[in-house]
Structure formats: structure tokens, C-alpha cells
Amino acid sequence: MATIVRKELADYFTSVRVFILMLIVFLTSGGALYAVQQNIRGQVSESGFVFLRLFTTSGEAMPSLVTFIVLLIPIIGIALGFDAINSERQSGTLSRVLAQPIFRDNVINGKFLAGIITLSVMVVATMMVVAGYGLVMIGVPPTAEEIVRLSIYLVFTIIYGAFWLGLAVLFSVLFRKIATSLLTPVAIWLFFGIFILIAAPAIANALVPVANATSPEVIIRNAELQQMIMRFSPNTLFSEATTVLLLPQVRSLGIVTMSQVQFMIPNPISLGQSILLIWPQLTSLIGLSAICFAASYILFMRQEIRAT
Numbered sequence: 001m002a003t004i005v006r007k008e009l010a011d012y013f014t015s016v017r018v019f020i021l022m023l024i025v026f027l028t029s030g031g032a033l034y035a036v037q038q039n040i041r042g043q044v045s046e047s048g049f050v051f052l053r054l055f056t057t058s059g060e061a062m063p064s065l066v067t068f069i070v071l072l073i074p075i076i077g078i079a080l081g082f083d084a085i086n087s088e089r090q091s092g093t094l095s096r097v098l099a100q101p102i103f104r105d106n107v108i109n110g111k112f113l114a115g116i117i118t119l120s121v122m123v124v125a126t127m128m129v130v131a132g133y134g135l136v137m138i139g140v141p142p143t144a145e146e147i148v149r150l151s152i153y154l155v156f157t158i159i160y161g162a163f164w165l166g167l168a169v170l171f172s173v174l175f176r177k178i179a180t181s182l183l184t185p186v187a188i189w190l191f192f193g194i195f196i197l198i199a200a201p202a203i204a205n206a207l208v209p210v211a212n213a214t215s216p217e218v219i220i221r222n223a224e225l226q227q228m229i230m231r232f233s234p235n236t237l238f239s240e241a242t243t244v245l246l247l248p249q250v251r252s253l254g255i256v257t258m259s260q261v262q263f264m265i266p267n268p269i270s271l272g273q274s275i276l277l278i279w280p281q282l283t284s285l286i287g288l289s290a291i292c293f294a295a296s297y298i299l300f301m302r303q304e305i306r307a308t
Contacts, residue, residue: 004102004110005117012080012118021076025122028068029129035059036134049268051142052149052246054134055127065130066242069123069157070235074189076122077164080115082182085172085300108300112169112293119161127154145271152275153245159285160238164189166292173299192233200229237285241278248274 012018038059058064085108088094098104127150135141142150167188171181204225205211210218230236244250248268269277 001106001110001113004106005114008111008114009117012114017079018118021079021122022125024072024075025126026129028065028072029126031062032065032068032130033133033137035062035064036130037137038062049143049146049149049248050138050140051131051134051146052248054130054138055150055153056246065126066246069126070239070242071193073119073123073157073161073238074164074193074235076119077115077161078168078182078185078189080118081112081165081168082172082185083178084111084115084169086176086178086181087172089176090178104301105297108169108173108297112165112296115165115169116158116162119165120158123154123157123161148271149245149248149274153242156238156241156245156282156285159282159289160234162289163234163285163292166289166296170292170296170299173296173303192235196230196233196236200226203229234285234288237281241281241285244274244278 175181208222
């Protein structure tokens with residue numbers, strides 16, 4: 001499998017596609033740094049996790065880095081995996097590779113692993129650029145807890161990207177036409193990113209109307225139903241986990257009433273409590289990534305591959 005991984009990595013890092021993706025990554029880093037430079041000055045003097053604010057501070061016209069990453073990671077994952085199998089099938093190289101003494105599962109495993117490595121390099125590059133330049137900008141080094149939180153966020157981001165990469169590879173195995181295998185995951189991304197934001201309030205209002213509601217319980221049930229529907233989206237799961245990890249002041253992902261807020265101590269929650277709070281999101285993303293890759297693995301192993 002190591003041979004397949006090296007071959008795929010060589011193809012990735014010598015392709016125009018990855019060059020364009022890397023350019024987008026560095027433009028994203030520059031935009032995030034510009035947003036930080038606009039608003040970070042007034043926050044350095046405040047107590048708390050100052051270094052984490054390099055990744056969560058947004059500007060007047062520019063969103064924060066974490067907002068960029070929510071949008072960028074699906075694009076990278078889909079771009080790396082949409083033609084992983086069917087492009088070689090159409091060119092005839094897949095049958096030649098499998099004619100060699102190479103196990104078939106090494107091909108699909110190597111392609112997926114090479115995509116994960118490439119995506120990880122891009123994510124790490126983005127975070128290192130923002131962290132390095134931001135450190136010079138604010139002059140405040142990160143604490144040990146901030147480093148751990150960023151490390152967990154990095155792992156979470158790679159898992160989030162693995163879902164979209166696995167989804168793209170799945171459709172690359174399923175469809176023979178490259179255009180179809182590209183448009184299908186893009187349509188799913190748009191559904192989870194845009195349509196579900198519109199559908200969730202509509203469904204919640206249809207099931208639990210709040211137009212003439214006077215009871216707080218009805219309004220709370222409506223909001224909880226909207227949140228439950230939106231959590232079917234991996235984008236929402238990743239955004240919630242990001243919020244808790246990089247904004248330790250966030251104490252709950254559910255609906256909090258004013259009476260509950262009065263009894264909360266206004267201190268950041270500990271790292272252990274943050275991980276406990278996002279554990280359902282983490283396991284859900286791992287499960288979705290595993291399902292997508294397992295489906296593509298099974299389909300690829302059962303497909304008949306001919307020379308013509």
C-alpha cells in the first residue's frame with residue numbers, strides 16, 4: 001500500500017488542482033489574518049484565551065478562520081476524491097495496476113490515505129500561517145491548554161474532511177462519469193450547507209407552530225426541533241464542535257433559559273468539560289466518515305474491472 005500512497009501523493013502535489021487548492025488555502029489564511037488584524041487589538045488586554053481568538057475573531061467584512069474552514073474543507077475533500085477511481089478506469093490505468101501483484105484493497109486504501117495526508121498538509125499549513133503571523137501580531141504565546149485545544153480542533157477538522165473525501169471517493173466508485181461523481185457530492189454539500197438552513201425552520205414551524213404561541217415551552221420545543229433537524233448536517237456538527245473547542249466561554253449547545261443563565265458561573269469551562277460536551281458530534285462525524293469509506297471499499301472490492 002505504501003507504493004500506492006507514494007504514487008498518489010506524487011500525483012497530487014504535482015497537479016494543477018492541488019496548486020489551486022493551496023493557493024485558496026493561503027488566500028484564506030490571508031483573509032483570516034486581515035480580519036484578526038482589524039479587531040484583535042482591543043481583545044489582547046482582556047483576560048482569557050487570547051491566542052484562540054486568532055482563529056475565531058472576524059472582521060467587518062471578513063469572517064474568521066474557523067468560518068472559512070467550515071466552507072473550505074468540503075471543497076478540498078471533494079476536489080481530492082471525486083475522480084479517484086473513475087478517472088483511472090476511463091484511462092485504462094486501473095486495470096493495468098490491478099494486473100500487477102497488488103491487492104485490490106491496497107488501491108482504495110492507498111488513494112484514501114493519500115487524500116487524507118494531502119488534506120492534512122493543507123489544514124496544518126493554514127493553521128501554522130495564522131498562528132505564526134498572529135503570534136508576531138499579538139505578542140502573546142499560547143498556553144498549554146490552548147495548544148491542546150488547537151490540536152484537538154486539528155484532528156476534528158481532518159475527520160470532517162475525511163467525511164467529504166470518503167463521500168467523493170464513494171461516488172467516484174459508484175459512477176463511471178467524472179462529471180456525475182463531481183456534481184453529486186457538490187449537490188449534497190449545498191443541501192447540507194444551504195437548504196437545510198431553510199428547511200429546518202419551515203419543518204419546525206409546521207410541526208410546532210409559534211405564530212400565536214404565548215407559552216415559553218412551545219417556543220423552546222420549536223427551537224429544539226430546529227436544532228435537531230440541523231444536526232443531521234455534518235456542517236452543523238463540525239461548527240458546534242468548533243465553537244465549544246475554540247470558545248471555552250460556551251457552556252451549552254442546547255437551549256438555555258434566562259433562569260438557567262443566572263445560576264451559571266461566568267468562567268470558561270475546562271478542557272475535559274468541552275470534550276464531554278462535543279463527544280456526540282465527534283462520534284457522529286467519525287461514524288459518517290467510516291460509513292462513507294466502508295461503502296466505497298465494499299463497492300470497489302465487488303466491482304468487475306476489465307481492460308476495455
